[in-house]
């Protein structure tokens with residue numbers, strides 16, 4: 088299996104590990120979206136077909152959008168289509184920090200290859216149909232935790248966490 092020593096994963100999760108419902112995000116936190124953009128710009132972003140289709144505007148600009156699907160890619164304009172985890176990893180071998188950006192099926196399959204996790208913790212519980220797998224603390228250790236911020240518009244409290252593979 089191809090390895091990238093700096094393969095990173097970025098996700099925003101609720102207290103109950105919820106990440107989405109009806110192929111949409113569960114909240115809008117402007118600062119978190121800005122941080123996502125700042126971290127991922129210039130890099131490969133690997134995502135599932137459903138996450139790609141959930142973007143109101145696609146592809147996400149100034150990033151190589153790599154989309155995994157069993158299909159032939161018809162209707163997936165503006166991205167690089169791949170058909171397996173291995174193919175996705177090979178596509179970004181030359182990138183010094185590729186990002187796994189979801190959704191749940193993709194997070195689960197790529198976690199074994201991930202070196203670093205950027206996780207935004209949203210301090211609330213949401214009704215959801217898509218969940219992130221709880222982080223195994225024997226596999227990943229916390230290396231940083233920001234202060235707790237409050238989103239002015241939604242009132243949601245959130246915190247930026249970083250984990251590295253042990």
Ligand SMILES: NC(=O)c1ccc[n+]([C@@H]2O[C@H](COP(=O)([O-])OP(=O)(O)OC[C@H]3O[C@@H](n4cnc5c(N)ncnc54)[C@H](OP(=O)(O)O)[C@@H]3O)[C@@H](O)[C@H]2O)c1
Pocket residue numbers: 097098099100105106107108109110111112134135136137138139141155156157158169170171172188189190191192193194196217
């Ligand atoms: N909170 C967050 O940080 C965050 C981030 C990203 C997404 N989300 C949310 O997560 C939800 C979407 O996640 P999801 O798990 O339903 O879908 P997903 O992982 O985005 O996409 C699933 C699709 O990816 C393709 N796929 C996955 N593994 C594959 C493999 N090994 N080989 C070939 N194709 C593969 C399949 O596409 P085909 O059906 O075309 O074969 C599958 O149906 C949405 O609600 C979204 O808003 C949240």
